[in-house]
Amino acid sequence: MGLLGAPMRLSAQGCSQxxxxxxAMPASAQAGYRQAIVLLMMAGVGxxxxxxxxxxxxR
Incomplete structure (x- = not known):
């Protein structure tokens, strides 16, 4: 039970990668990723x- 309540150390290696x-991507690919993130966020909120x-x- 003590291990379940103890905070775990998280590694942010995936985020930095x-x-x-x-x-390292071209600007057009970066813009496409930004648009995709917004689109996915809108779908989730919807x-x-x-x-x-x-x-x-x-109810």
Missing amino acids: CKDNAS LFVGTLVILRRN
Whole structure:
């Protein structure tokens, strides 16, 4: 039980590798990634809000 409550050390190596790879890409590819991130974020928010609306109507 003590191990479950203890904070674990997180490694950010994956994030730094992704940043290095993204900075080595051409500007057009970087812009495409930025647009894709926004699109995926909007899809996630839309699903969340849609679920809340459906749950609110069925209540």
